[in-house]
Amino acid sequence: MNGAERTIDTLLRRGVDTCFTNPGTSEMHFVAALDRTPAMRSVLALFEGVASGAADGYGRIAGRPAVTLLHLGPGMANGLANLHNARRARTPVVNVVGEHAVAHRAFDPPLATDIEGLARPMSGWVGTVTSADGLAATVDAAVDAAVGPPGTVATVIVPADLSWGEAGEELPAAPAAGGRPRGSGSDTTGSGSTGAHGPGHGGAVLQFPATSPMGDVVAALRSGEPTAIVVGGRACNGPLLHRAAQVAAACGATLLAETFPARLARGAGIPAPDRLAYLAELAQLQMAGLRHLVLVDAPTPVSFFAYPGIPSVLVPDGCALHVLAGPADDLGSALDELAIGLGVAADAFAPVAAPARPDRPSGALTAQTVAAAIGAVLPEGAIVSDESNTCGIHIPGATAGCPPHDWLTLTGGAIGQGLPVATGAAIAAPGRRVLCLEADGSAMYTIQSLWTQAREGLDVTTVVLDNHAYGILAFELSRVGAGTPGPIASSMLDLDRPELDFVALATGMGVPACRATSAEELVTVLEKAMAEPGPSLIQVPVPRTL
């Protein structure tokens, strides 16, 4: 068994069975190995940003890592922006990056780069395989690091001669009751970082402060003072969200969610925390008057960007910050302990969203009627990949009472996430409908995703909300005090010259597409798209909202 085969075998033994890739010459032995290993599903992307974003979407839904197979430094570089989003989402992702053969690397051939240096800023763990004997252990350690907690991006660099050469032995089978010891037998150069602040991230001091003593959290929730619980990360869905909602209800605390959750469970019968607003001023309003903020796997609320004269930390003056649990903690135990401390029973009341759908809208397409159309038809079990930005501000409200669904957000702010995440989510959840809400500017970053959706026959319905602009930037330009845009500034923010024809773009990549011209028509084509297998795209012109 050569090194490429051993790599894939080791990944499969750890349950990593989906590979998003755009390989090159240095990865050809992996391609050959994939040929002999049908248990690893291989999905080709036309650009590495699609592969890395798909791995993020897959991991958010499957709860376990996919692997990307990337070509040298440039392939890694092309995947970095969506790996940044994945790292912020604490999604488990394993990257396998080919490197030149060790002896060849010294001659500085044209494609040589510092792959570890490129990987480090967006990875929580980076390791280079340095011997055949150490290969399996290094790959295994990468899976450990990726899974966490916290989940993170782990990058394994495999020189070509170690992928084509005979590999060392497989690792002993994992003990039934738990993981195997990390890095045993490894001669890797890998450096682990299990904290949320990976290497190259030295400035991070506040986002996840240390956990508070339990007594302190209990006292805050018993204080009777205005208090909010902010759920984030793993507390945004399933029993943990429910438990947090029970505690908040029992204590009269407000339940909030972090601004950009990796995966938020929503819909009828599910607790419905208000998400903290992206706009600093609105988030400050949401928290105005609070005396206690209890963070449950959520970061300290800070402004997305800095603005002249606006504070970075949005927690009000006089409000104490309490951290129940952070990304690396046993969240279930912490919530249970808290509930016991507060006397909140396992079957205590938790307020949940009531079933409700907007009426089917009619008339002109506006941000409101588009939101209503989506709320009117969103199917049960849908996965919504939301990169609708300013165009989509009314959609969360319009879908709050829809049948249960999951909502995936732009965790790291690097646009171009929506289409790839939708692609990976669809592969993780066959049988569920994925709805991708895309702003026009963001859609163009990784538009190549549509081809993979067509090739794999994925049940993804993409709605491109087309306001012919980077709407957020026109708004931000005024917020940062940069004045009213003149012709040159406007031309840097507008996308209307020429207009983008997403129907043509989708058709060009094999995805059936149409344009909606009224709210009624949007409802009709949405229903049709959601009912049919395979991908489709609907271009929806909307006026600017901000």
Place this chain on the structure above:
Amino acid sequence: MNGAERTIDTLLRRGVDTCFTNPGTSEMHFVAALDRTPAMRSVLALFEGVASGAADGYGRIAGRPAVTLLHLGPGMANGLANLHNARRARTPVVNVVGEHAVAHRAFDPPLATDIEGLARPMSGWVGTVTSADGLAATVDAAVDAAVGPPGTVATVIVPADLSWGEAGEELPAAPAAGGRPRGSGSDTTGSGSTGAHGPGHGGAVLQFPATSPMGDVVAALRSGEPTAIVVGGRACNGPLLHRAAQVAAACGATLLAETFPARLARGAGIPAPDRLAYLAELAQLQMAGLRHLVLVDAPTPVSFFAYPGIPSVLVPDGCALHVLAGPADDLGSALDELAIGLGVAADAFAPVAAPARPDRPSGALTAQTVAAAIGAVLPEGAIVSDESNTCGIHIPGATAGCPPHDWLTLTGGAIGQGLPVATGAAIAAPGRRVLCLEADGSAMYTIQSLWTQAREGLDVTTVVLDNHAYGILAFELSRVGAGTPGPIASSMLDLDRPELDFVALATGMGVPACRATSAEELVTVLEKAMAEPGPSLIQVPVPRTL
């Protein structure tokens, strides 16, 4: 004047007057400053890889840097692959990357990353502005570093508070006869690297060995033994190429060119060195029997990739390597000194390409007839951005005797270069026709370039050579000894499921497009496209060549 305005003012004072950008919130003060500074041409790209590749194409043709304006770490990351190509081309490029305000960065907001860490592997120089007073000097030092020699990628990181805050004074005017002292008055953290091996590139030992003593080079060329001169970099065009050809002819030496020149002058009346082949075996044949190899701003010939059993360095056994000049040297003086040492007069004979065009082809579209069609119509002064890969192997031969033109190649091997480089070249050279030769797989990496071409009305004719495959990889799979591809491996190399409709894709971005179905038709539509102002795209199905 705020920091953003001072940045742009400093760039303009150094002759940097073209900005390729996709800005974000942290760059809004730059956008506002651009509004007030029409002397800086602002070109919007839908993806940063387009902006960075356009800066490469611009620099190769203009001979001076353009600036990119990029949004934080993810914007930088998206531009890295084409910055890698630019660095390998030794193209002068200045990146201005926005960073969070200094105080805000400490709170680890979602978009925070290690921008310096991301920039370093693809930059020869990286600096972060740390004070208002030091801003102009840091920007100035970046321009110095970018210009070289050797040209390189220089990255300046500007925190938002330093772009919106009042800036320090402008620098004193440069002395008329030369540059200003580097970094004077700067409190930058910038680290210079004027060598070809920038930071993060420590493994490089052989590519540009030390310059040989002149007597040694003269002796080699006088030896009467089989000798070749290899031109690269700046020696691939203009008087330097001519001088090298004179020397080679006088000494009976073969004239070769590096495999992937940044800009190779070609056509009737111009010396026509054979380019060293991409395929190691063919390059070895080209150099078989040589006793001396004289490198003129060219790297040591090494294999692009490593293969089991094939050496990395392709110089034959028993062939001595002589380095006349490297990327940082005064190449003109070195060539003049060599010519004097050999007694080669200023008006000595240099063999040049004879005028010749292929006959207009007819019949089926094949790699040969497509090449003939291009050779039949290529206009004088054309700039060819060549990313045609395996489909285009016959095109250089078919165009060798065309009227003089420039040929830009994939210097760093990171695909997705052709369309952006064509875009930037067209902006650098209004009035010249740019022909972009694109392989289908590579085209999809940065297909967003077409929108910028449409928006700016650029005279770019794109020919997509569509063989429905990553043709090079199917070939490489066998070369690395990975066996015959089965269904899974084939599916990782094939692009025919679904087929890409480049006519639809181009139309969707505002570029007129058509498909050629025969060689005659290709000639007709090529002539029409080249004669009309503005961009166009021709999709040309071709059989696989390898």
